[in-house]
Amino acid sequence: MLSGPRTATDRANLPYCHESFHNLQELRHSASLANKVFIQRDYSEGTVCKFHTKFPSELDSRIERTLFEDTVKTLNNFYAEAEKIGGQSYLEGCLACATAYLIFLCIETRYEKVLKKISRYIQEQNEKIYAPRGLLITDPVERGMRVIEISVYEDRGSSGSTSGSSSTTSSSGQ
Amino acid sequence: MSAVMISRKATRKWEKLPGKNTFCCDGRIMMARQKGVFYLTLFLIIGTCSLFFAFECPYLAVHLSPAIPVFAVLLFLFVMSMLLRTSFSDPGVLPRALPEEASFIEMEIEAANGNVPAGQRPPPRIKNVQINNQIVKLKYCYTCKIFRPPRASHCSICDNCVDRFDHHCPWVGNCVGKRNYRYFYLFTLSLSLLTIYIFTFDIVHVVLRSVDSGFVSTIKETPGTVLEVLVCFFTLWSVVGLTGFHTYLISLNQTTNEDIKGSWSGKNRVQNPYSHKNIIKNCCEVLCGPTYPSVLDRRGVLVDIPNPSTPGAPSTVNSNPVPQTTKTTAPLIPNEHTPEEAKPSIGATSPKEEKPSTPRDASLKSPSNPAVIKESAH
Numbered sequence: 022m023l024s025g026p027r028t029a030t031d032r033a034n035l036p037y038c039h040e041s042f043h044n045l046q047e048l049r050h051s052a053s054l055a056n057k058v059f060i061q062r063d064y065s066e067g068t069v070c071k072f073h074t075k076f077p078s079e080l081d082s083r084i085e086r087t088l089f090e091d092t093v094k095t096l097n098n099f100y101a102e103a104e105k106i107g108g109q110s111y112l113e114g115c116l117a118c119a120t121a122y123l124i125f126l127c128i129e130t131r132y133e134k135v136l137k138k139i140s141r142y143i144q145e146q147n148e149k150i151y152a153p154r155g156l157l158i159t160d161p162v163e164r165g166m167r168v169i170e171i172s173v174y175e176d177r178g179s180s181g182s183t184s185g186s187s188s189t190t191s192s193s194g195q
Numbered sequence: 196m197s198a199v200m201i202s203r204k205a206t207r208k209w210e211k212l213p214g215k216n217t218f219c220c221d222g223r224i225m226m227a228r229q230k231g232v233f234y235l236t237l238f239l240i241i242g243t244c245s246l247f248f249a250f251e252c253p254y255l256a257v258h259l260s261p262a263i264p265v266f267a268v269l270l271f272l273f274v275m276s277m278l279l280r281t282s283f284s285d286p287g288v289l290p291r292a293l294p295e296e297a298s299f300i301e302m303e304i305e306a307a308n309g310n311v312p313a314g315q316r317p318p319p320r321i322k323n324v325q326i327n328n329q330i331v332k333l334k335y336c337y338t339c340k341i342f343r344p345p346r347a348s349h350c351s352i353c354d355n356c357v358d359r360f361d362h363h364c365p366w367v368g369n370c371v372g373k374r375n376y377r378y379f380y381l382f383t384l385s386l387s388l389l390t391i392y393i394f395t396f397d398i399v400h401v402v403l404r405s406v407d408s409g410f411v412s413t414i415k416e417t418p419g420t421v422l423e424v425l426v427c428f429f430t431l432w433s434v435v436g437l438t439g440f441h442t443y444l445i446s447l448n449q450t451t452n453e454d455i456k457g458s459w460s461g462k463n464r465v466q467n468p469y470s471h472k473n474i475i476k477n478c479c480e481v482l483c484g485p486t487y488p489s490v491l492d493r494r495g496v497l498v499d500i501p502n503p504s505t506p507g508a509p510s511t512v513n514s515n516p517v518p519q520t521t522k523t524t525a526p527l528i529p530n531e532h533t534p535e536e537a538k539p540s541i542g543a544t545s546p547k548e549e550k551p552s553t554p555r556d557a558s559l560k561s562p563s564n565p566a567v568i569k570e571s572a573h
Binding site: 057062106110114115118121122123131133162168 | 290341
């Protein structure tokens, strides 16, 4: 999962947003949080966890559409795998019930395994694709599986025109 | 418990969670505030079973079969573990929206509503989604500042939005929702079986003993029997009825909440979009579906950060903890300011939460070692 800063100095360099990466340290030094974009859940197939793949207009100039859509589609596939109701989930459910659910003391549930895969995937995507473009994806599980939060960072040096919007956005939350 | 800048005693997130839940064992156990009826449930079950083991079992083990008390013990343990699991686990609480998310949603709503003439009430905040060719209305929750996912509902007793909200059960002292519905159902089912079992063997015991020594002296020798029979008799009707009702709901893939509101009662040709139209499939989904992890990171550690050096950052820092009982207008949980969350541990890590402990969220950072703030990258 996302790692916290290791030293107090690193913490002091954080914007108010809590996540930080070691390899985002440079971003932190020179960038400030400008905006956050929220990708909402897609309920068209019921209550399964799925996010809209529609490309938000705020990211138009920041990242290629296909990269973004690939990320969201992969995440959707992960969640579909976690929530799949089939032979394996029945087996897990029946075995767990037979042991009065004590078996979960020893083994991880399938959902938890997939969530770990997801957090590794998000970390990898952040490192390779999003951080170089000044973006940062937050794992949906930290937001109650409701949204994919994408933080948009602006270069501090060039923030003359954007600082106004960033302070409005950041301070509007009550 | 105050969070200090360099915290010697780590503040965990459960201490700052809004809502009216009580937490025990440093966040491992989560219940509603009113627990009186839950204690009554415990007392009735443990009391009746103790009387059974004390009075009936010795006689039955000798005169009929030793398997009888053995099976009773297993059934009793199963009932207790299901009860504790239902009562102590997170029912599927949806965390409240953080400030940016809340304002993002507000902006969307305002954009959708357009300009409302002065003096007119703004239209109700509803989103329509199409699920399996049915239009389902998602309502906005003013307390949690989110559009509730389908089947979620806000519990006014616990002051939380709960996913797949069934009902708030005072007997188990908790809400029944997505994460603990199957435990609740297994609890009612096993309790029905236990009640029937004890009732039956009470009668058998009285009959067998009366043949030997007469009815009145039997009652004198085992006075507990009368009490047990009374408790079982009244419990039978309610618990067996409840089990039957929930079996019916499961076969239709409905929640108690939907049933009471008549959401899918067929008027206006609205059908349940979540049902697979097949009883077996519905039962399998509800009872053998995936075990959902909790999205409330109760045992994650809150760390104070010094004043952020970046311009344009908001002034709220972790030193303004959110009071636990605030409602709609309160600033939201300060999780936002947490610079780090503890590392997920492999496998289930909460040993004491319930009798069989719930698997902790692997991707949420809940350390099993309370003193350490884990920072390592995954």
